[in-house]
Amino acid sequence: MQSATVAIAATPADVFRDELIRHGHLLPTGVDGLYGRGEAFERVIAAVDAMVGRLAGDDRVEVLRFPPAMSRAGFEASGYFRNFPQLTAGISCFCGDDSAHRRALACTPAEGGWASHMQPADVMLTPASCYPVYPIVAARGRLPVEGWLVDSSSYCFRREPSVDPVRMQMFRQREQVCFGTPDRIRAFQSRWMDRAMAMFAALHLPAATDIANDPFFGRAAPLMRDGQRSQRLKFEILVPISDPDRPNACGSFNYHVTHFAEAYGIHAADGELAHTGCAGFGLERIVLALLRHHGMDPARWPGPVRAALSP
Amino acid sequence: MMEDLVRRILDTRGDLAVPVAQLGLAANLFDAGLSSFGAVEVMVGLEEHFGSSFPDRLLRRETFSTIGALIGAAEELHRHSLAA
Numbered sequence: 001m002q003s004a005t006v007a008i009a010a011t012p013a014d015v016f017r018d019e020l021i022r023h024g025h026l027l028p029t030g031v032d033g034l035y036g037r038g039e040a041f042e043r044v045i046a047a048v049d050a051m052v053g054r055l056a057g058d059d060r061v062e063v064l065r066f067p068p069a070m071s072r073a074g075f076e077a078s079g080y081f082r083n084f085p086q087l088t089a090g091i092s093c094f095c096g097d098d099s100a101h102r103r104a105l106a107c108t109p110a111e112g113g114w115a116s117h118m119q120p121a122d123v124m125l126t127p128a129s130c131y132p133v134y135p136i137v138a139a140r141g142r143l144p145v146e147g148w149l150v151d152s153s154s155y156c157f158r159r160e161p162s163v164d165p166v167r168m169q170m171f172r173q174r175e176q177v178c179f180g181t182p183d184r185i186r187a188f189q190s191r192w193m194d195r196a197m198a199m200f201a202a203l204h205l206p207a208a209t210d211i212a213n214d215p216f217f218g219r220a221a222p223l224m225r226d227g228q229r230s231q232r233l234k235f236e237i238l239v240p241i242s243d244p245d246r247p248n249a250c251g252s253f254n255y256h257v258t259h260f261a262e263a264y265g266i267h268a269a270d271g272e273l274a275h276t277g278c279a280g281f282g283l284e285r286i287v288l289a290l291l292r293h294h295g296m297d298p299a300r301w302p303g304p305v306r307a308a309l310s311p
Numbered sequence: 312m313m314e315d316l317v318r319r320i321l322d323t324r325g326d327l328a329v330p331v332a333q334l335g336l337a338a339n340l341f342d343a344g345l346s347s348f349g350a351v352e353v354m355v356g357l358e359e360h361f362g363s364s365f366p367d368r369l370l371r372r373e374t375f376s377t378i379g380a381l382i383g384a385a386e387e388l389h390r391h392s393l394a395a
Contacts (some may be wrong), residue, residue, distance in 0.1 A: 082348065220351040222370035229346050230372050259346075 012243040013164035023296040033169035044287045047309040052176035055195040060150045066132045068155035074135045087158040089125045092118035093140040125157035129173040130278045145269040148179025149164040166241045175280035187275035192279035196251045202308040212236040239289045250285045317381045324356035325349045329344040350375040363392040
């Protein structure tokens with residue numbers, strides 16, 4: 001008897017992920033979007049991170065680094081859960097005594113298992129590396145007359161499991177965060193887009209800019225998307241990575257108007273609400289783009305690309 | 312009257328920085344302090360009143376930009392609710 005075989009065509013994302021795993025760049029954990037990183041991958045991450053730092057040139061910037069978690073109070077103030085509940089994740093902890101511990105251990109999977117005995121803690125996973133910056137700057141009081149500039153970085157978490165290695169649940173962002181007047185923020189946004197395009201050109205990656213919107217949740221999404229696009233608040237730099245026909249954002253350049261200033265109480269030197277903006281890079285995505293376009297062995301990438309990464 | 316309804320929902324659900332009574336039909340509500348969140352609240356308020364959902368083509372910033380535009384949207388929701 002002949003058995004029928006059904007051929008399921010592998011998607012470009014499947015093929016790319018298999019290749020990354022075969023070369024030891026990503027190590028599967030059994031959860032889509034959550035990977036270990038190999039040594040060569042991490043070396044390129046460090047080089048890209050340093051390259052972004054060099055782009056800042058002579059900017060007077062305060063360097064801040066964060067763990068991948070932030071206070072729940074700081075997270076709540078941002079309004080993130082209102083706009084993006086589908087991406088939100090918090091940390092749960094066990095807070096019981098010995099007997100509660102025994103009940104948790106005895107709890108069967110059908111009853112919810114031990115995890116159902118965990119309580120939400122006062123800690124959330126950081127959705128973007130600029131988020132922990134706002135409460136810190138707000139707590140210092142009014143901004144200097146010339147505004148303020150922060151260089152932040154952290155691992156970030158977004159709950160969007162995908163087989164596409166480009167869409168990770170946990171990844172690193174390097175972000176510049178600008179505080180000041182509308183003119184200052186627009187100039188910052190434009191300057192960083194120019195710098196980023198020069199970086200992608202030096203890395204020989206096919207990059208294009210476009211107006212963009214955030215992945216808002218639910219029925220309000222079309223209205224929020226239209227508001228963001230019609231006011232030209234968000235731009236992205238896109239590079240084809242897993243799928244040549246569906247480029248991914250490797251850089252994001254945002255003008256928040258007074259959203260974060262209102263949320264956290266950030267005021268300019270004259271007492272008015274400050275305006276803010278950020279310019280962020282997805283470090284894993286840039287490395288994945290390099291591996292996609294120049295091959296799985298960084299030692300064999302074109303000389304100018306290697307020179308740009310390690311001058 | 313539709314204008315009264317729109318003004319009442321803007322007052323109770325919106326987050327304008329000025330009293331809604333001070334705004335004419337063509338005044339820009341976003342300039343008057345309405346936030347994106349506030350616009351969404353107004354949307355929900357109108358939907359609850361008419362028991363009818365905004366069609367996607369009306370879920371644009373422009374629809375929420377003036378009291379006049381909101382009256383037009385409210386009239387459309389009203390027609391939908393009668394037809395349903």
